[in-house]
Amino acid sequence: xxxxxxxxxxxxxxxxxxxxxxxxxxxxxxxxxxxxxxxxxxxxxxxxxxxxxxxxxxxxxxxxxxxxxxxxxxxxxxxxxxxxxxxxxxxxxxxxxxxxxxxxxxxxxxxxxxxxxxxxxxxxxxxxxxxxxxxxxxxxxxxxxxxxxxxxxxxxxxxxxxxxxxxxxxxxxxxxxxxxxxxxxxxxxxxxxxxxxxxxxxxxxxxxxxxxxxxxxxxxxxxxxxxxxxxxxxxxxxxxxxxxxxxxxxxxxxxxxxxxxxxxxxxxxxxxxxxxxxxxxxxxxxxxxxxxxxxxxxxxxxxxxxxxxxxxxxxxxxxxxxxxxxxxxxxxxxxxxxxxxxxxxxxxxxxxxxxxxxxxxxxxxxxxx
Numbered sequence: 606x607x608x609x610x611x612x613x614x615x616x617x618x619x620x621x622x623x624x625x626x627x628x629x630x631x632x633x634x635x636x637x638x639x640x641x642x643x644x645x646x647x648x649x650x651x652x653x654x655x656x657x658x659x660x661x662x663x664x665x666x667x668x669x670x671x672x673x674x675x676x677x678x679x680x681x682x683x684x685x686x687x688x689x690x691x692x693x694x695x696x697x698x699x700x701x702x703x704x705x706x707x708x709x710x711x712x713x714x715x716x717x718x719x720x721x722x723x724x725x726x727x728x729x730x731x732x733x734x735x736x737x738x739x740x741x742x743x744x745x746x747x748x749x750x751x752x753x754x755x756x757x758x759x760x761x762x763x764x765x766x767x768x769x770x771x772x773x774x775x776x777x778x779x780x781x782x783x784x785x786x787x788x789x790x791x792x793x794x795x796x797x798x799x800x801x802x803x804x805x806x807x808x809x810x811x812x813x814x815x816x817x818x819x820x821x822x823x824x825x826x827x828x829x830x831x832x833x834x835x836x837x838x839x840x841x842x843x844x845x846x847x848x849x850x851x852x853x854x855x856x857x858x859x860x861x862x863x864x865x866x867x868x869x870x871x872x873x874x875x876x877x878x879x880x881x882x883x884x885x886x887x888x889x890x891x892x893x894x895x896x897x898x899x900x901x902x903x904x905x906x907x908x909x910x911x912x913x914x915x916x917x918x919x920x921x922x923x924x925x926x927x928x929x930x931x932x933x934x935x936x937x938x939x940x941x942x943x944x945x946x947x948x949x950x951x952x953x954x955x956x957x958x959x960x961x962x963x964x965x966x967x968x969x970x971x972x973x974x
Contacts, residue, residue, distance in 0.1 A: 606631070606709070608669050611661055611698075613653060615639040617971040618931030618939070620903065621649050622963075625701040627669055633705025634961055635697045636904045639973075655694050663688065664698075670709065672702045676879045680852065692851035692876040699877025700908040700959075707958030714911040714959055718882055721914040724953040728925040728946055729792055731900050733761035736771065736800075740779040747783050754948035757792035757922045758783070759822070764800025766826035771800065773809050784816045792922060794845075796822035803832040810840040820845050820867060820896070820921075833863035845869050848898035852876050853883050860891060867921070871898040872909035881912045885919075895919060900926035902936045902944050907959040910951050923951065938967045 606629045614622040621639035624632050638649040663678055663686075679695045682688045703714045715721040730750030735743055747758055760783055762776055780795055787793050795813055797806065806824035813821060822845045825832050837844040845867035850859055851874060859865065870884045881897070888895045895916060899909035902925070913919050925946060930936055937945050941962035943954050954960040 606668060606670065608664050608667050610665065611656060611701075613637055613639075613649060613656065614968060615649065615973050616931075616939070616968070617973050618903070618935055619929075620931070622939075622968060623697055623701055625664075625669060625698065625705055627705070629709075631705055631708050633669065633701035633703070633708070633958070634904055634963065635700035635704065635908070637697045652694055652697065655690055659688055659690065660694075660698060669702055669705050672699070672706060672879060675699075675702060676877065680876060680880075692880070693873040696873035696875065696877035696880070697905075699879050700872065700905055703878050703908065703911075704904070704958040704961070711957050713953065713955055713957060714878065714908065715914040715953060718878070718912060718915045721953065722917045722919065724914060724955075726910055726914060726919075726951045726953070727757060727922040728755065728949055728951055729757035729759050729794065729922040730755035730949075731759045731761060731796075731924050731926040731928075733763045733796075733798075733926065733928055735760055735762040735776065735779055736764050736768065738779070740775070740782040743779050744782050744786055747786065754946070755925075756949050758787065759794035759796055759820075759924070761796040761798055761822075762800055763798045766799040766828075768800060769826075770802050770805045773801065773805055776800075777809065777812055780813060780818075781816055784818075790817070792819045794818065794820040794822060797824045799823050799826045801825055803829070803835050806836045807839045810836065810842055810844075814840065814842050818842050822846070822869070823848070830859065830862035833865060837863070837865050843867050843894070845896060847871075847875075849874060853880060853887060856884050856887060860887075860893065865893075867894045867896050869896050869898045872905050872912070874898075878908050878912045881909070882915070885912070885916050889916075889918065894921060896921040897923055900924045901929040902927070902933060902946075903930060903940060904944075904959060904961055907940075907944055907953075907961065910953060911959060914953055925951075935967075935971060939964055939971065
């Protein structure tokens with residue numbers, strides 16, 4: 606079997622459908638950046654440039670089942686060629702190759718990765734842009750997730766490092782209001798999205814602890830690893846980080862210098878299922894819990910879930926958000942109902958690959974130029 610082509614089709618969901626095609630007629634699928642109506646200004650031009658100039662010349666004619674060798678080629682290089690592509694670009698191709706391997710073998714990806722510890726995975730409802738909201742607005746969105754069947758939640762401020770310590774008083778009031786609604790001990794995390802200084806993060810974290818918090822995510826800028834260690838050492842709540850980090854060697858630095866309590870690799874940002882699986886194995890060795898960052902519905906999220914399903918100690922819920930998916934009815938029309946949650950859980954099927962049922966008619970209908 607040889608790779609014959611790799612194509613992208615921009616879709617109205619804001620992503621593109623990436624296909625790795627072979628001379629055996631077997632395809633692997635992933636999602637790449639497209640014409641994004643969810644995040645205006647984001648498009649697939651950079652990925653497409655890498656695809657045409659490096660990825661296709663390097664991979665066409667290669668055996669797609671040699672996943673590790675292909676990963677090394679794209680992430681590092683081969684012979685006299687130094688590629689070192691961005692992790693999220695490598696990750697897109699890696700997702701498609703695992704899907705293709707599953708279809709060729711007739712096995713789900715979680716089986717190929719060592720076997721599922723569980724196939725029903727609880728999700729938490731992730732709500733962002735808290736910096737723009739008043740507390741009641743955030744609570745109303747959390748209530749909508751509750752009505753959809755979710756019983757675990759995270760509220761995100763999306764402050765970013767350039768808005769440092771902008772409004773911790775409002776953040777606290779927002780968390781307090783949501784915590785009072787979730788008064789039965791339901792899971793509730795808080796994501797500062799890099800928005801606090803070290804001292805503010807510690808003060809805020811202690812106040813959250815008094816109310817009851819399940820994890821405190823990215824409290825300070827992701828580049829301040831010594832500061833992260835100060836925060837994690839000072840607080841009892843589990844401090845999490847890693848969604849922006851690429852490749853296992855950066856996670857090694859994250860642990861050595863920042864030492865968060867929970868590692869949160871993203872299926873694309875970290876370098877695809879191959880690298881996320883290696884990071885999970887590293888985390889197990891270091892006795893670090895993992896909790897994936899992959900807040901969307903679709904092919905890439907399914908790849909994240911398949912990898913997470915193999916973690917024996919993966920007891921924390923997986924992230925889910927409607928903010929980055931496009932309309933869920935369109936996502937289901939494209940890929941089948943199994944890509945959507947059922948009462949706050951994702952249930953993985955035993956279909957080959959990532960279990961996607963691609964609707965070619967829907968692809969044609971939702972293709973944009």
